[in-house]
Amino acid sequence: MNVITTAFMVMILLSSCKEIKTKSNETETTATNTLVDSTDKWSVRMANSIMHRNEHAYEIDHRTVPKWDYVHGVVMLGFEKLYEKTNDQKYYDYIKDYADTLINEEGAIATYKIEDYNIDMINAGKILFKLYDHTNDSRYRNAMDTLRLQLTDQPRTKSGGFWHKKRYPNQMWLDGLYMGAPFYAQYTVNFEQGKALDDIAHQFELIEKHAKDEKTGLLFHGWDESKAMDWADDKTGTSPNFWSRSLGWYAMALVDVLDYFPQDHPGRAQIIGYLKELATAVVKVQDETGLWYQVTDMGDREGNFLEASGSTMLVYALAKGVNKGYLPEHFMKNAELGFKGLTEELIKVDKDGLITITQVCAVAGLGGNPYRDGSYEYYINERKKDNDPKATGPFIMAALELDK
Incomplete structure (x- = not known):
């Protein structure tokens, strides 16, 4: 091999090394x-x-104009935690930006x-307590007072349920127990010496008495005291099926409202009992993946699917219930399995690291127009x-409880 050939080979080798190093650096940068x-x-x-996809918190749920809404409340509560x-x-600034966008200088809530x-x-009002504590800004207190006034005048069933x-x-x-009860409890403890705690406990007593299925221990999505709705059972007034997200809302209501019941209040032990009964019931219908089906007890029926929001909520409630000492330790295994199912079955990660949670029921209810009959098919x-x-808000809370 002559000198020219040798020099040429060295140049090729150096160029290749440089190219390999450059590609390696590009990979590291990516x-x-x-x-x-x-x-x-x-x-x-x-x-x-969430923050990357939504510069402002009010944009969550594809909003283009600000709105006071429960869905923003549940996500912002996750951010608060x-x-x-x-x-x-x-994270604090993101929450405050949402509140300040919706609440004016007098404390009036836009769109409410x-x-x-x-x-x-009522649900989004839960984020105002910490903002008020941090800032002592009367706007937040005025907004909370308005929401409390709604509960004062909220129409009730003859038996006293909102x-x-x-x-x-x-x-x-x-759903309504989650939306109203924890805010009501925090407000009455903070500003009313807890005078409404008996009323709050009564809300749970009513739903347990009238919506619970004694055979399974699960609770039906809704109860019509008048039995006037077409979806209501003629004898019990309950809707026809179990819906996992409604059970998730209720489970979260139980563990969150307990934050405000003192040890000596009789409602505390009662609510802990409800939580234990519900936890026992939901783990019996937990899928082997750790997730729960849209229609909770019918996983083997055609068309049913593993649903993300109900699963995130139940995981959060089980984990928090154990962490707080309300539930026996063995329920943590169910929470861990559920979170594993979420990350392995329903979470997608794109090339930029952004995560997406899939298989979320967008909305479901009872009655209304068009009419929602609460059937399996519905x-x-x-x-x-x-x-x-x-799903995203409760996912954050579930991850925090499990320290994942």
Whole structure:
């Protein structure tokens, strides 16, 4: 081999090494410059994915204009818990931006109509307590007072249960216990020396008495005291099926409201008992993946599907129930299995590290127009939506409880 040939081979070799090194550096840059770091905990990854997709919190759920809504409330509550865990200011700022966008200088809440007596609208008020504590800004207190006034005047069944909405007379839905009860409890403990705790315990007593199926221990989605609705059973007034998200809302209501019941209040032991009974019932119908089906007890029926929002909520409630000492330790295995199912079956991660939660029922209810009859066919045919806030918010909370 002559000198020229040798020199030419060396140049090729150096060029190849440089190319390999450049490609390697490009790969390293791609890995480290992803939008969401895959080495972070799941709670952080979900929150950062939400923030990347939505510059402002009011944009969650594909909103283009601000709206006071329960779905924003459940996500912002997840952010509040994440801020408490991480002390990362951006999560607090995201919550405050939502509140400040909707609440004016006098404390009036934009888009909120007290005359609708929609108990869903109470839920977003849960984020105002910490904002008020941090800032002492009277706007937040005024907004909370308005929501409390709604509960004062909220129409009730003859037996004393809050109607779900003014346009749904005489009806209690499991969803409504989550929307109203924890806010009601926190408000009465913070500002009223706990005078309404008996009333709050009564809401749970009524739903347990009238919506629970004694055979399975599960609770039906809704109860119509008047039995006037077509979906209501002629004898019991209950809707015909179990819906996992409604059970998830109710389970979260139980574990969250207990934060405000003192040890010596009789309602505390009663509510813990309800939680134990519900936990026992839901783990019996938990799928081998750890998830729960849209129609909770009919996993073997055609068309049923493993649903994300109900699963995230139940995982959160089970994990928090154990962490707080309300539930026996063995339920943590069910929570762990459920979270494993979520991350392995329903979570997708894109090239930028953004995570998507799939198989979320977008919405479901009873009655209304078009009419929703609560049948099996109705629930399984409701549309699904990726990254629906009714799954993303509880996912953050579940991840935090499990420290995942």
